Amino acid sequence: MNKRKICVVVTARPSYSRIMTALQAIKEHPDLELQLVVAASALLDRYGSAINYIQNDGFEIAAKVFNVLEGENLTAAAKTTGIGILELSTVFDNLSPDIVVTVADRFETMATAISASYMNIPLAHVQGGEVTGNIDEKVRHSITKLADYHFVASESAQQRVIRLGEDPEYVFNTGCPSIDLAARILERPDFNFDPYLKYGGVGSKPDLSKGYWVVMQHPVTTEIQKSRAQIEETLHAVYNLNEPVLWFWPNVDAGADGTSTGIRAFREMHDLENFHFFKNMEPNDFLRLLINSKGLIGNSSVGIRECAYLGVPVVNIGSRQNARDRGHNVLDVNYNRDQIFDAIKSHQQNGKANSSHVYGGGDAGTKIAELLASLPLRFHKTIMY
Numbered sequence: 001m002n003k004r005k006i007c008v009v010v011t012a013r014p015s016y017s018r019i020m021t022a023l024q025a026i027k028e029h030p031d032l033e034l035q036l037v038v039a040a041s042a043l044l045d046r047y048g049s050a051i052n053y054i055q056n057d058g059f060e061i062a063a064k065v066f067n068v069l070e071g072e073n074l075t076a077a078a079k080t081t082g083i084g085i086l087e088l089s090t091v092f093d094n095l096s097p098d099i100v101v102t103v104a105d106r107f108e109t110m111a112t113a114i115s116a117s118y119m120n121i122p123l124a125h126v127q128g129g130e131v132t133g134n135i136d137e138k139v140r141h142s143i144t145k146l147a148d149y150h151f152v153a154s155e156s157a158q159q160r161v162i163r164l165g166e167d168p169e170y171v172f173n174t175g176c177p178s179i180d181l182a183a184r185i186l187e188r189p190d191f192n193f194d195p196y197l198k199y200g201g202v203g204s205k206p207d208l209s210k211g212y213w214v215v216m217q218h219p220v221t222t223e224i225q226k227s228r229a230q231i232e233e234t235l236h237a238v239y240n241l242n243e244p245v246l247w248f249w250p251n252v253d254a255g256a257d258g259t260s261t262g263i264r265a266f267r268e269m270h271d272l273e274n275f276h277f278f279k280n281m282e283p284n285d286f287l288r289l290l291i292n293s294k295g296l297i298g299n300s301s302v303g304i305r306e307c308a309y310l311g312v313p314v315v316n317i318g319s320r321q322n323a324r325d326r327g328h329n330v331l332d333v334n335y336n337r338d339q340i341f342d343a344i345k346s347h348q349q350n351g352k353a354n355s356s357h358v359y360g361g362g363d364a365g366t367k368i369a370e371l372l373a374s375l376p377l378r379f380h381k382t383i384m385y
Contacts, residue, residue, distance in 0.1 A: 003033040006098035009112040011040040017283035021180035021365030039065035041252040051298030072257040085112025105140035113146040124149040133319035135221040174367040175360015182309040183362030185287040203276040206244035216248040217298035219255030227258030230335040237340035308356040313347035327356030
């Protein structure tokens with residue numbers, strides 16, 4: 001019996017942690033052959049290349065797709081997606097996968113979905129059915145309509161995909177694979193590495209022994225003209241906190257130039273003796289950093305997903321994660337330095353939150369691999385309206 005070929009496309013550094021345990025489960029499954037394609041910003045060092053981490057974890061890369069057009073604006077995002085369609089179509093033609101898997105909702109994932117759908121290759125979508133702000137909202141639901149199998153991360157997401165007209169027999173609440181990693185870290189949360197020595201970065205090297213905060217704030221593609229002003233509010237709030245801060249560089253989204261410029265200008269005007277800046281970290285190290293921190297500040301989905309499971313306090317800023325399911329660890333605020341500062345202080349008083357299983361209990365990767373091995377191959381839809 002020939003193994004079923006499963007082609008997984010990873011397009012950005014966060015997507016790797018979102019799918020890593022599923023990649024491992026596919027690789028180890030006796031009836032599956034993993035074809036891993038790495039594309040877009042996941043290949044670029046400027047945004048914290050994930051390629052070295054992927055290879056160090058023992059995954060063989062079947063193809064690399066360099067399709068990011070520089071510019072960090074809306075036109076560049078559209079053209080990057082178009083180039084991705086051209087390049088991925090060639091990759092799929094060469095690899096002849098039985099199923100293509102696309103992860104989450106970043107803008108460039110649309111290229112994976114369109115290429116597979118137009119080529120009559122069954123498409124599986126991980127993490128559909130959620131609700132947020134940003135261009136991700138449109139991309140996510142568009143991919144849902146293109147996908148043949150849906151591996152969602154929560155009960156409400158499962159119901160939303162079904163309400164969108166998808167066949168309930170092909171909508172599965174597997175949980176989120178990133179929670180699989182968080183579950184392992186929760187069992188052994190020891191801070192067993194020096195982030196400065198291992199990952200370099202720039203800035204001061206504050207003493208972390210008495211606690212620190214992690215910041216990860218990305219631009220909102222529907223609010224790109226405000227990205228610099230938005231990051232400045234966060235910078236002022238965190239600066240006034242006067243505590244150690246480990247800050248991560250933004251994603252390659254439209255508006256990232258405004259975010260980056262705001263950070264650089266602030267660094268030139270202030271003595272940031274408590275700040276250190278990183279591009280990226282291995283997924284396990286990043287989760288260890290989070291679980292040992294005082295909390296996460298910004299608008300990353302890691303605050304909504306992994307931090308909920310780990311009980312890490314989160315100050316979620318702005319509209320990027322609007323309406324996504326939350327644990328009790330999140331305080332939502334606007335881009336206002338006073339609101340951000342007050343929320344941080346509130347978390348300081350309350351401490352760690354209880355662990356939430358809203359995005360699964362730690363076995364999503366295995367569930368996804370089993371479904372990919374057993375589901376009938378299909379690239380057409382039964383009308384459910």
